[in-house]
Amino acid sequence: MNTPVTLLLEQGPMLKTLGRIAISTVLPSKKSANNPNSFPVISERVASPSTKLIEHYLRWAGVTGDRYKGHIPPHMFTQFAMPICSQQIEMTRYNIGGIINQGCGMTIYNSIPLGKDLQVDCEVVSVTEDNGRARLHQRLAVAAVGGEKAIDVDFYTAFIIGKGVKKAKEAPEPMEFSSQGSWSASSNDGLEFGILTGDLNPIHWIGPVAKMSAFKSKVLHGFGMFVRTFELIQQSSSEDIRSIDVKFISPVKLPSQGNEVFVTTATQPDGRHRLEQRDNKGKVQIVGSYC
Known part of the structure; x- marks a missing residue:
């Protein structure tokens, strides 16, 4: 392990x-039957990650060259977001232990300078309940203290609150995709990403525990999938990604080979490229768009 x-x-x-x-999972406390009428904005000052942590994070992400020299990679929100976002989740009537990470979006405005404390503000955009699922949308704004906003990150999570009715899937719109390359994940990648971000959920690195989960094996963090897919697309592009949205469809099991990333050869009417990540058998793992 590196x-x-x-x-x-x-x-x-x-x-x-x-x-x-x-x-709270082992000794659950009584929760309110209802969600709050409104949620407070959570604002915190966060220390900049160390140079050593960033170096190992970039290596894990597959970054080459000096793209982020003197800056924190924008997707490194994975290292500090959850402790802030979880404070609002714990105010809901849902069991945080049953959270499902459905995807995220990121809009990049400015670089995040290395070595400066970060001002991080999290707001709840919406909470909805439908078809046996509760869905929570949170937005995180990040800036260097005293500086301009650097990124907005949208988090989409869900909780099972009842039995839902399976809906028929709409036929996807036909689009022409081209491969941007592929990435592989080692058996230790879940543990390594956990060390880099602090997310040591055992389904990502402890085999016997993971086998008892719905996935039946160790799986990579959703945000780990996002980071590697972002970097693979970025390295294949002549322009910086300014905005990206992804939805997690199926997990990357550990270990795995040939997780291939495809993007549309032409921009769509909304000015964005569509993206898909598929495993080596063609099963879709991520869908989304970027520009």
Whole structure:
């Protein structure tokens, strides 16, 4: 394994959050029957990740060259977002231990300078309940303290609250895709990404626990899929990605080979490229768009 375990020393907030979630799962407290009428905006000042942590994160993500020299990669929100977002999730009537990560979106306005504290603000955009699912949309705004906004990140999560009716899938619109390349995931990638972000959910790195899950094996974090797909597309593009939205369809099992990323050869009427990631048998893992 190439990622030093000592990097966990930088993951205090996330590890505390995981501990709190574990305790609430084992010893659940009584929750309100209703969600709040409104949610407060959570604002926190977050220390910049260390140079060492960023170096190992970029290596794991597959970044080459000096694209992010002097800056924090925009998708490194994966390292500090959850401890902040979880505070609002815990205010809902839902069990945070049953959270389902459905996808995310990111809009990039400016670079995030390395070494400066970050101002992070999280708001709840919407909460809806339909067809046995509760869906939560949160938005995270990130800026260097005293600087202009750098990124907005939209998080889409769901909770099972009842039995839903399976809906018929619409036939996808025919589009011409081209391959941007593929990436593979080792058996240790779940543990390494967990060390880099603090998300040590055991389904990503402990085989016996993962086998008892719905996935029946270790799987990579959804955000880990997002990071590697983002970087593969970015390295194949002559222009910087300014906006990207993804929906997680099926997991990347660990280990796996040939997770291939496809994008439309032409922009669509909305000015965006569509993207898909498929496993080596053609099963779709991610869908989305970017520009």
